[in-house]
Amino acid sequence: MSALVELDRLSKVYSTRTGDVVALQGITLTIDEGEFVAVVGPSGCGKTTLLKILANLEQHTGGTGILGNRELGGKASDDVGMVFQKATLLPWLDILANVLLPVTLKRRASAADREAAMDLLRMVGLEEFAHKRPDELSGGMQQRAAICRALVHHPSLLLMDEPFGALDAMTRDALNVEVNRIWRETHKTAVLITHSIPEAVFLAQRVIVMSARPGRIVEEIEIPFGRERTLELMGTPEFAALSARIRRDFEVKAA
Amino acid sequence: MTAIDASNASAPSDAAVLARPARTGWTPRRRQLVGSTSVLAVLLLAWQLLPQALGTPSYVVPVLSDVLVALFDPAAFPRYLEAAGATMTEVGLGLAIGVGLGLALAITLAQLPTLYGIVFPYVVAIESIPKVAIAPLFVIWFGFGLSSKVVVVVLLAFFPVLVNTIHGLRSVDRDQVDLFRVNGATPMQVRLRLLVPASLPQIFSGLELAVAASMIGAIVAEFVGAQKGLGVLILQAQGRMETPAVFALLIILSALGIGLNVLVRLLRRLVVTWERH
Ligand SMILES: Nc1ncnc2c1ncn2[C@@H]1O[C@H](COP(=O)(O)OP(=O)(O)OP(=O)(O)O)[C@@H](O)[C@H]1O
Ligand SMILES: [Mg+2]
Numbered sequence: 001m002s003a004l005v006e007l008d009r010l011s012k013v014y015s016t017r018t019g020d021v022v023a024l025q026g027i028t029l030t031i032d033e034g035e036f037v038a039v040v041g042p043s044g045c046g047k048t049t050l051l052k053i054l055a056n057l058e059q060h061t062g063g064t065g066i067l068g069n070r071e072l073g074g075k076a077s078d079d080v081g082m083v084f085q086k087a088t089l090l091p092w093l094d095i096l097a098n099v100l101l102p103v104t105l106k107r108r109a110s111a112a113d114r115e116a117a118m119d120l121l122r123m124v125g126l127e128e129f130a131h132k133r134p135d136e137l138s139g140g141m142q143q144r145a146a147i148c149r150a151l152v153h154h155p156s157l158l159l160m161d162e163p164f165g166a167l168d169a170m171t172r173d174a175l176n177v178e179v180n181r182i183w184r185e186t187h188k189t190a191v192l193i194t195h196s197i198p199e200a201v202f203l204a205q206r207v208i209v210m211s212a213r214p215g216r217i218v219e220e221i222e223i224p225f226g227r228e229r230t231l232e233l234m235g236t237p238e239f240a241a242l243s244a245r246i247r248r249d250f251e252v253k254a255a
Numbered sequence: 256m257t258a259i260d261a262s263n264a265s266a267p268s269d270a271a272v273l274a275r276p277a278r279t280g281w282t283p284r285r286r287q288l289v290g291s292t293s294v295l296a297v298l299l300l301a302w303q304l305l306p307q308a309l310g311t312p313s314y315v316v317p318v319l320s321d322v323l324v325a326l327f328d329p330a331a332f333p334r335y336l337e338a339a340g341a342t343m344t345e346v347g348l349g350l351a352i353g354v355g356l357g358l359a360l361a362i363t364l365a366q367l368p369t370l371y372g373i374v375f376p377y378v379v380a381i382e383s384i385p386k387v388a389i390a391p392l393f394v395i396w397f398g399f400g401l402s403s404k405v406v407v408v409v410l411l412a413f414f415p416v417l418v419n420t421i422h423g424l425r426s427v428d429r430d431q432v433d434l435f436r437v438n439g440a441t442p443m444q445v446r447l448r449l450l451v452p453a454s455l456p457q458i459f460s461g462l463e464l465a466v467a468a469s470m471i472g473a474i475v476a477e478f479v480g481a482q483k484g485l486g487v488l489i490l491q492a493q494g495r496m497e498t499p500a501v502f503a504l505l506i507i508l509s510a511l512g513i514g515l516n517v518l519v520r521l522l523r524r525l526v527v528t529w530e531r532h
Contacts (some may be wrong), residue, residue, distance in 0.1 A: 055437050082437045088430045091529040092452050102438040105448075133529055153438075 004068060004156060004189045005031035005054065011062035011214075012049050022214035023049040027063070029208065029217060031191065033156075036183055038192045038204035040250065046215030047193045051159050054191065055080050068156060081150030083160040087142035089134035095121070095145050096130040102153040113152070120148035123185070124178055140171040144178070151186060158183075158190040165195060173231060176202055180229045197246050201239060202229055209249050218253040221246055317499040326503035334488065339507060341483035345401060345473040346515070349408020354465060356409070357416030358458070362446060365424035375421075382414050387475045394480040404476040404484070411472035412465035419461030423454030456530055459523040466519055470512045 012024040023046040031037050039047050052058040053065065053072060065072035068079060081102070089098045099117045100109045109117075121127045124144040126137075134142055143163060150158055160179075164172045180203055183190055194200050200207045201223055209219040223242065225233060233239055303319040305311075313321055325331065364371040390407050397403035427450055435445050451458075477486025485504055492500035523530075 052433075055433075057433050057436055080437060082434065084430045084434070086428075086430060088428060088434055090431070090449070090452070092455075092527075101434075105435070105438050105440050105444055135529065135531070 002033055003030045004033045004035075005029070005191075006066045007063070008065070009063035010053070010060050010065050012046065012053060012058065013061045024053075024060070025214040025216050027215070027217060031189060033189055034187050035206065036190045036192070036204050037206050037208060038194060038200035039208045039210060040194060040197060040200050040246065041210030041215065042212045042250075043195075045210045045212050047210060048161055050215070051082075051161050051191065051193060054157065055082055055159055079155050080157045080159055081153070081155040083143075083146050083150045083158070083163040085162045085165050087134070087139070087146040089142055089145060089149075091134055094131050094133055095126065095137070098134065099145060099148045099152050101149060106153075117148065117152050120151055121145070123182065124148060140167050140175060143167065143175065147179070147182065151182070151188070156189060158188045160190065160192045162193055162195060164199070172196075172199070177229070177231060179203060184227050197243050197250070198234060198239075201242050201246065202234060207246055209246060209253065211253065219246075219249045221249070314496045314498045317502060321499040322502040322506070325497070325499040326506060328503075331500070331503075335485075335504075335507060338483060338485045338488045339511065341401075342473050342477065342485045342508075343511065345404040345408055345476070345484065346469045348401075349405045349472065350412050350465060350469050352405070353409040353412030353469065354416050354462060357413045357461070357465070358420055361417050361420035361424060362450070365421055365450065366442070366446070371421075378414070378417065382418065386410050386414075387472060390472075390476045390479045393476070399480050399482055404473055404481060407476040408469045408472040411468040415464035415468060416458070416461040419457045419464070420454055423457030424450050426457075427453045455527050456523075459519065459527060462519050462523075463516065466515045467512065470508070470515070474508065 007027050007029045010024060010027040010029075011022070014021040014023055027050065039050065041047055049058060053060050054067060056072065059073045089095070090101070093101070096114070096117055097104070099121065100113060103109050103113045103117075118127060118130060121130055124147065126141060126144055126148070129137060129141065129145075134145070137145065147160075147163070150160075164175055167175065176199060179190075179192075182188075183203075190203075192200070192203055197207075205223055205227075207221045207223060208217055209221070210216065211218045221242070225238075299319055306313075306316045306318050317325075364374060387407070389410070390403075393403045393406050397406055431449055431453070432445065435449050440448070473484070474486040474489075477484040478490060481487050485508055489501055489504045492498075492504065
């Protein structure tokens with residue numbers, strides 16, 4: 001496995017009117033191609049900031065970062081797909097056009113692009129909704145469409161910032177199973193930010209625990225389960241033990 | 256068993272409850288329509304009967320029939336038509352220019368926070384002065400012809416569009432902007448494919464206000480000094496104490512104003528199809 005993301009003592013200071021805010025400090029992290037990494041940490045510890053730096057939406061202020069074969073902080077890379085906490089679909093486009101947005105911002109969508117988008121929608125069970133407007137879909141369905149949109153241009157890195165935080169527990173479980181399947185089928189490298197420790201353990205191969213501000217990495221836990229995860233896994237003692245351990249790290253080291 | 260009996264027993268009464276509005280046809284919508292039509296009928300009747308009953312002279316408040324005679328006077332029709340054409344030309348030109356300028360400046364200001372900070376206090380200040388008061392000045396500067404009226408209309412149409420559009424552009428969701436940036440959108444793409452469509456509801460609200468304001472602007476500008484237009488005819492009729500003609504002209508003006516407003520709202524429905532009503 002070769003590394004897709006390499007962060008070396010990366011830091012981020014926001015300059016604000018009321019003074020400097022150190023959001024991230026000394027983040028050293030390597031993510032292999034095809035790996036699924038989850039990041040947990042207290043609110044305000046810099047998780048979103050980390051994701052935005054990976055997406056080139058924010059510039060880091062110290063250290064170095066490499067994504068693929070490019071330095072972070074240069075020209076905005078379009079080699080990432082991003083899923084936000086809200087679905088952020090454009091209400092004036094139908095679902096298919098929303099999913100195709102990353103393509104149509106660069107060129108006219110070809111028949112092959114449309115086919116790829118329909119394949120993704122089929123994979124999440126939304127093919128019948130391709131020509132509906134977003135407000136005709138439930139919150140969970142909208143978030144599924146947003147995941148399709150993040151994948152349609154075949155990015156090498158999938159970034160998700162608390163994608164299911166606004167959904168109910170049942171929908172969330174169902175979407176977690178789906179994300180696991182998508183990850184297995186597309187072989188994407190994925191970074192998931194979540195407030196839910198079970199969600200992190202369920203989806204990730206490695207869980208990163210961050211400390212309260214200034215955000216540092218205080219623990220990395222390998223999750224020894226196979227690539228395929230099913231909901232039954234959540235009921236196993238191993239799963240409970242890992243979740244409990246991360247919760248303890250969270251309370252002792254991250255606070 | 257008892258549960259089934261109970262539901263059977265209640266079934267006819269449920270059906271009766273559901274059937275009642277259908278039988279009499281008194282849906283809330285229908286009620287409103289009948290209500291507002293009756294109000295109109297009563298008002299028109301009062302207009303016809305009250306001035307006579309109170310002995311009010313026709314040059315003060317003419318009865319409805321006199322106004323209708325003036326309105327449908329075949330001899331006056333060509334004059335009405337020409338004047339309406341002149342006024343609507345002022346309104347149309349002024350609206351087009353004012354809305355265009357308002358949109359352009361709004362898009363510029365929304366993208367340049369520093370300039371916005373410098374300029375916006377002045378926009379607010381100018382917005383709060385009664386701009387029609389400047390109309391006499393514009394007649395001095397631009398003469399009695401079309402241009403002075405158009406300038407007044409531009410000024411009145413410009414601000415509601417500017418203010419509403421800026422508000423719309425600035426309240427666009429940050430995540431949507433990030434979504435575009437993450438996908439390598441150019442600033443022009445962000446503008447045309449995100450900011451403008453996302454602000455269309457507010458732009459149309461501004462447009463509705465601009466339409467109402469531009470009718471006011473055109474008429475006031477014509478009062479101040481003009482050779483043609485409905486405002487000119489109103490002043491002439493007033494000078495001859497032909498009050499029925501004044502009322503007839505007011506009806507024409509109202510019809511044009513309402514028509515323009517309906518047009519904008521129709522356009523809004525056609526364009527902003529994702530808006531819930
Ligand atoms: N644009 C900004 N300007 C100034 N400070 C910022 C900015 N964005 C974030 N911060 C600050 O940086 C810190 C980290 O913010 P960030 O949003 O990355 O946290 P987070 O871990 O995602 O929190 P949450 O779990 O609540 O989403 C916070 O203290 C925040 O106030
Ligand atoms: Mg966050």
